[in-house]
Amino acid sequence: MGGILHVDRYHHVSHRHERASSCCRSARQGTSLLRVTSHQQRELDIVVLGATGFTGALTAEYLAAHGPGATRWAVAGRNRGKLEALRDRFGVDVRILEADISDQASLRRMAEASRVAVTTVGPYVRYGEPVVAACAEAGTDYVDLTGEPEFVDRMYVRHHATAERTGARLVHACGFDSVPHDLGTLFTVQQLPEERPIRVRGYVSAGGLPSGGTVDSAVTSFSRFRQAAAAHAERRRTEPGDGVRRVRAVPGRPGYDRDLRAWVLPLPSIDPQIVVRSARALDRYGPDFSYSHFVALGNPVVAAALTAGVAGTFALAQLPPTRKLLLRLRPSGAGPTAEQREKGWFRVRFIGEAGDRRVVTEVAGGDPGYAETSKMLAESALCLANDALPEAAGQVTTAVAMGEALRARLEKAGISFRVLQSGWRPEPRGGREPCPR
Numbered sequence: 001m002g003g004i005l006h007v008d009r010y011h012h013v014s015h016r017h018e019r020a021s022s023c024c025r026s027a028r029q030g031t032s033l034l035r036v037t038s039h040q041q042r043e044l045d046i047v048v049l050g051a052t053g054f055t056g057a058l059t060a061e062y063l064a065a066h067g068p069g070a071t072r073w074a075v076a077g078r079n080r081g082k083l084e085a086l087r088d089r090f091g092v093d094v095r096i097l098e099a100d101i102s103d104q105a106s107l108r109r110m111a112e113a114s115r116v117a118v119t120t121v122g123p124y125v126r127y128g129e130p131v132v133a134a135c136a137e138a139g140t141d142y143v144d145l146t147g148e149p150e151f152v153d154r155m156y157v158r159h160h161a162t163a164e165r166t167g168a169r170l171v172h173a174c175g176f177d178s179v180p181h182d183l184g185t186l187f188t189v190q191q192l193p194e195e196r197p198i199r200v201r202g203y204v205s206a207g208g209l210p211s212g213g214t215v216d217s218a219v220t221s222f223s224r225f226r227q228a229a230a231a232h233a234e235r236r237r238t239e240p241g242d243g244v245r246r247v248r249a250v251p252g253r254p255g256y257d258r259d260l261r262a263w264v265l266p267l268p269s270i271d272p273q274i275v276v277r278s279a280r281a282l283d284r285y286g287p288d289f290s291y292s293h294f295v296a297l298g299n300p301v302v303a304a305a306l307t308a309g310v311a312g313t314f315a316l317a318q319l320p321p322t323r324k325l326l327l328r329l330r331p332s333g334a335g336p337t338a339e340q341r342e343k344g345w346f347r348v349r350f351i352g353e354a355g356d357r358r359v360v361t362e363v364a365g366g367d368p369g370y371a372e373t374s375k376m377l378a379e380s381a382l383c384l385a386n387d388a389l390p391e392a393a394g395q396v397t398t399a400v401a402m403g404e405a406l407r408a409r410l411e412k413a414g415i416s417f418r419v420l421q422s423g424w425r426p427e428p429r430g431g432r433e434p435c436p437r
Contacts, residue, residue: 044072044114045385047097049121049131051075052082055145055175056120058374064090066413067382076110101127104134111138116381119144123220125151132159132170139166141384145377147177147270148221150228153235156395164394169401173274174380175373176206179398180348180415181271181293182278183407184363186399187417189285191361192354197288200352201252202275203260203296204267208336208344208369219326222317245287247279252292254307256300259351264294265307278399286354296349341367349420358425365415372415379409 046063050056052075060075067073074095075083083096099110101121111117111134119131124146135142136159146152152172163170173179185200192198221228249272257264272293279285297306316322336344344367352359365372380398383389387405398406407417 042113042115044074044095046071046073046116046118046381047076047110047114048073048381049076049099049110049117049119051086051120052077052079053120055370055374055377057086058370059118059120059378060086060094061090062374062378063381064092064094066378068386071382071385074114101130104130107131107134108138111135111140114140116141116143116385118377118381120377122146122148123151124148125154125220125224129155129158136163136166136168136170139168141169141171143171143174143377143380143384145175145177145373146172147175147218148228149270149273150221150224150231152270152273152395153228153231156235157231157238160395167393169384169392170395171380171384171398171401172395173270174377174398176346176368176376177269178271178274179376179380179406179410180346180363180365182274182397182399183403183410184348184350184361184417185275185291186278186282186284186403187363187407188350188352188359188361189279189289191359191419191422192286192352192357194284194286196286196354196357198286198352198354199290200275200350201292201294202271203257203262203264203294203349203351204346205262205296205349206344206346206368208341208346208367219313219317219323222313223323242280245280245283245285245289247276247285247289248291249273249276250290250292252294257294257296260296260349262296262298263300263302264296267293267295269293274397278397281397281400336367336370341369341371344368344371346372353425356425358421358423359419360421362418362420363415364418375413375415376410379413380406383409 048056048060048063051060063071063073074097075086076097076099077083078098078100080096080098087094087096097110097113099106101107107130117131117135117140119128119142121127121131122145124144125148128144128146128151132142132155134140155170155172159170173182181202181204185202188200189198252264252266254265255263272291275291275293279289279291295306313326316326345365346368347362347364350361352361380402383402383406387402389402389405390400392401411417
């Protein structure tokens with residue numbers, strides 16, 4: 001069995017990237033060569049930080065079962081005993097690396113030892129920045145599962161420029177938030193004319209149970225809505241704009257959608273932000289692009305109950321005593337059983353329109369929270385480590401950093417991307433009906 005990994009021998013080579021086009025940030029040829037050379041010198045291809053947590057263990061288990069035999073990877077954390085038990089459970093010769101979120105030197109050694117760092121340690125707004133900082137400085141590719149807009153915005157402001165300089169690709173939201181929506185929208189756009197304004201609507205349906213970590217992240221995000229708004233405003237002041245193309249997220253209205261034959265509610269998740277950032281970076285989304293995001297439900301009673309539940313949780317998250325009560329309902333580290341995960345499912349349906357053309361597509365898979373999320377995260381890491389990808393650096397989305405390569409991996413792994421309808425746009429039939437008052 002592999003022992004504790006020693007990483008002090010690695011010497012980091014710094015390199016500089018420059019902007020080459022509006023669709024992504026490219027490197028000079030010489031810099032790209034330095035980056036490839038430095039990555040080849042590293043002892044590991046992938047390291048998973050947080051592997052003893054619920055989702056981290058599922059991600060490590062997926063790598064053990066499905067990673068190529070030549071992949072050099074490690075599990076990392078602060079408890080060596082738990083990591084060794086995890087390794088023995090997998091029955092594979094995976095290395096162990098001791099690293100602690102509170103010890104920046106250990107994170108720097110971890111980042112310098114590997115080509116790609118995976119972290120499942122959340123809430124990310126609380127625990128994520130030290131890992132992002134270490135990867136940005138070391139030129140190491142980074143992936144996570146965050147669905148926290150505040151965290152993503154703050155990481156852009158604080159570490160995007162460093163990552164551009166060193167060549168690191170910082171790819172957030174590599175799980176159910178937001179891979180199906182980001183790659184699904186790109187897949188939809190690719191079915192439509194390139195030169196026309198494009199409008200896409202995404203509708204999410206899913207069944208599954210949350211883990212304690214997910215509950216903690218959601219409650220933390222609800223309690224920090226003012227900080228999130230401030231972080232987004234700071235990012236908008238920092239991020240360069242595009243004066244030529246028009247790209248935006250359009251808030252939708254609740255009601256009955258005749259196209260979908262379902263009741264829909266606007267879904268205020270991180271997904272529209274990720275989709276819009278991909279659209280701003282890639283010219284393929286056309287000269288004028290808009291995206292709206294919904295949850296699709298079977299009947300208005302369920303829609304009303306969901307609205308009331310979210311509003312109640314948001315209100316309770318504002319006060320420390322009730323916030324603690326919410327977190328006790330699903331303790332950190334707890335999660336659905338294998339049998340419960342087996343029953344989980346998700347479907348994201350997209351309706352895309354450009355001029356007189358219309359397409360309906362769908363991305364679908366199993367348990368969204370854990371089985372498929374760990375699969376998406378692990379395949380993202382394998383994609384960054386092994387596949388021929390466009391040159392990019394800094395904070396980038398899955399569509400920009402990996403795009404077609406990641407979609408191909410996910411399809412082979414059982415997540416479907418399908419065109420359901422394609423043809424001329426029908427005459428308007430009134431669209432959504434507003435919710436009755």
